[in-house]
Structure formats: structure tokens, C-alpha cells
Amino acid sequence: MTQTAHGVEFNKHLSATPKSVEEREAILANPGFGDYFTDNTAIVDFKVDADGNGGWHNARVEAYGPISLDPSAAVLHYGQEIFEGLKAYRHADGSVWTFRPEANAARLNKSARRLALPELPEDYFLGAIRELVAADQDWVPSGDGEALYLRPFMIATEAFLGVRAAREVSFRVIASPAGNYFGGELKPVSIWISREYARAGRGGTGAAKCGGNYAASLIAQQEAEANGCKQVLFLDHFNDDAVEELGGMNVFFVFKDGSLATPALTGTILEGVTRSSVMQVARDMGREVSERKITLAEWRDGVASGEITEVFACGTAAVITPIGVLKDETEFIGSEDAKTGDVTMAIREQLLGIQTGTVEDTHGWLTRLV
Numbered sequence: 001m002t003q004t005a006h007g008v009e010f011n012k013h014l015s016a017t018p019k020s021v022e023e024r025e026a027i028l029a030n031p032g033f034g035d036y037f038t039d040n041t042a043i044v045d046f047k048v049d050a051d052g053n054g055g056w057h058n059a060r061v062e063a064y065g066p067i068s069l070d071p072s073a074a075v076l077h078y079g080q081e082i083f084e085g086l087k088a089y090r091h092a093d094g095s096v097w098t099f100r101p102e103a104n105a106a107r108l109n110k111s112a113r114r115l116a117l118p119e120l121p122e123d124y125f126l127g128a129i130r131e132l133v134a135a136d137q138d139w140v141p142s143g144d145g146e147a148l149y150l151r152p153f154m155i156a157t158e159a160f161l162g163v164r165a166a167r168e169v170s171f172r173v174i175a176s177p178a179g180n181y182f183g184g185e186l187k188p189v190s191i192w193i194s195r196e197y198a199r200a201g202r203g204g205t206g207a208a209k210c211g212g213n214y215a216a217s218l219i220a221q222q223e224a225e226a227n228g229c230k231q232v233l234f235l236d237h238f239n240d241d242a243v244e245e246l247g248g249m250n251v252f253f254v255f256k257d258g259s260l261a262t263p264a265l266t267g268t269i270l271e272g273v274t275r276s277s278v279m280q281v282a283r284d285m286g287r288e289v290s291e292r293k294i295t296l297a298e299w300r301d302g303v304a305s306g307e308i309t310e311v312f313a314c315g316t317a318a319v320i321t322p323i324g325v326l327k328d329e330t331e332f333i334g335s336e337d338a339k340t341g342d343v344t345m346a347i348r349e350q351l352l353g354i355q356t357g358t359v360e361d362t363h364g365w366l367t368r369l370v
């Protein structure tokens, strides 16, 4: 097996005790988000010696189960970890597809460079997804808005407390059947403004998809929930209150003239695959889209004057979610009884249509898995 070979071989030792059809169907009837996992997992290990020899090896699919780690494993102490998120969609003819996986493979490697983890050749990334979904294809739900959420991740497994990049690493993919992320029907959510906390700073890891960013966002998320909000908005609050993003979703604004804008990538914002797809879909609809700075003041004034007509958040897990209210102790922008805007809805339907096979995929975004 070589790293450059197209179509890496995965050894298969599939679960000897998969869930019964009845158990699986009970789960698929109400999957929630991130609560249940399929029978198997894909794994590729990495090891190099001090001379730099070695690399990725032992690609396999095996039974889903606990990971055995030495208590000194680097990931447990220094958080050397990155992850990805994408979905497998069931089309009407029963086939299973995924959306822009090459973009996730590329972003994983961008995150890997920032976290001093080894880059994973794309063939391994795509191979792991393909082999896992093939093994667990019965877990891909077919209901409206449902999909199999795929979570690739990479952890530093080397047993070593010295502070340096680990020489032993594991790449894994787990899969979880998913329904609607925020639960129930699509309605605008309320968002809490984080004034005290940042999820990322200049020169930090904001543009990498790593667990540490999420750990840093949880206290702000708790504050949001305590105030009746679903998510938190992070701002560049040490400077000019430039809007960055939510804890795990990018933000878009729709203007009176039909154009859209989203915060420019400054290094503190995660470059979402959904963000880039929304920009393309909006342009395909003949809309102008700009990436620029949008401050909290522009949001407040724009909603008040009618210049900004819709605001929405986007990401793989929750697709496109309208934002009804943005608030904190001193601020209240929007309205509790806001309805989902027409532009938000049209972009959402177009994107979901491409992903689920009911709208033509003119950009070659879909990859067939099964």
C-alpha cells in the first residue's frame, strides 16, 4: 500500500455485532443529531520515527467502539486535534451521495498544517468515507432533511508529555444518522451576542477546524442558552465589533437590492463549505455576493432602516437557518415573530435540492458513494 496509490486499500473487519434491523429502524425513526452512531468506523494510522521515516498505514474499517489511548497521549493534554463534518444523502433511487468531499479533504489538511499534524492524502480521506458508508449504507436515512452525518477527525495518539508535535496520530471517521439540527420545523432562531468571549484571535486557530475552538466557545454558548438563545455570535469586540461567525456556522446578510454579503475571511473565521456553496448558488440566481467587513452597527442600522432584509446562518449540520433576533443585555435587533425570508428559503431549497438530487448539480459537487 502506498500513499499516492489511487484507491487506497482498506482492510475490513466489520462489526460482528451490528444493531438489529429493528434497533436501527427505531433509531432512524427519530435520529436527532449526534446521538447514535453506525456499526463501524474507518481508521488510518500515522507514525514517523525521529528520522522522519514512516507515514500513513493500516487503513481499515472495523467495529465502532471505544478507543484505547495511553493516559499520556498528546491529544488528552495539549488538544492536538482537528475534525471535519460532511453528510451522505440518500437520493430517491436509493443511491447515496456526498457533497464536495474534496473541499473537506483540503480543509482538513489546512487545519492539519495549523495544528502541526500530518497532512492526509486525499485518497485516504475519500477512501475512508467511501468504505465506511459502503459498510453502513443501511444507516443512511431517507426522510426529508435527514442524512448520515460523517465526522472525520485526527488525534495525536503518541504517549509523550513533552511539548512538540506528536509522531503518532490516528485519523478516523465515525457516522451518525441526523435529522433536523435545531429540531422541528424551520423557524428563525435567536442569537446571543458574546461581548466577553472570543472564539478566535489574530494569529490563532480560528481558521482551523479544531476542538480547541469549540472548547473556547462553550462558555459563551452556555450564556446564550441561559438567555433563551440557540447560538452565540462572535464579534471582533476588541476593535470595531466586526461580525465574525456563530460557534459553528457562518453568517450571511440579504440586502434590499437583492444582494448578499458575508464576513470576509480574516483568519479568525472558519471557511465553511456551505458558505462557499451559498455564494455560488446565490450568484447562479443572478445575485451579487460580496465578502467584506460587516459590523454590529451596520447590522443594527441596516435592520432598522430596512436596508438589511434577511439574516441567516449556514453550515453542514444545520444547512441554512434564519436568524430572527440578535440580542444581549443592551441590544435587541430584529423581531421575535420574524418569518423565514424568501431569499433565505430559496437558497436553502436550491442547496438542499442539489444535495438530495432533486435539483441539477451543475457544478459537479456530488460524489456517488453507494
Ligand SMILES: *Cc1c(COP(=O)(O)O)cnc(C)c1O
Binding pocket: 085, 209, 245, 246, 247, 248, 249, 250, 270, 271, 272, 273, 274, 275, 314, 315, 316, 317
Ligand atoms: C464547520 C464550521 C463551520 C461550517 O462549515 P461547513 O463546511 O459549512 O460545515 C462554520 N464555522 C465553524 C467554526 C465551523 O467549525
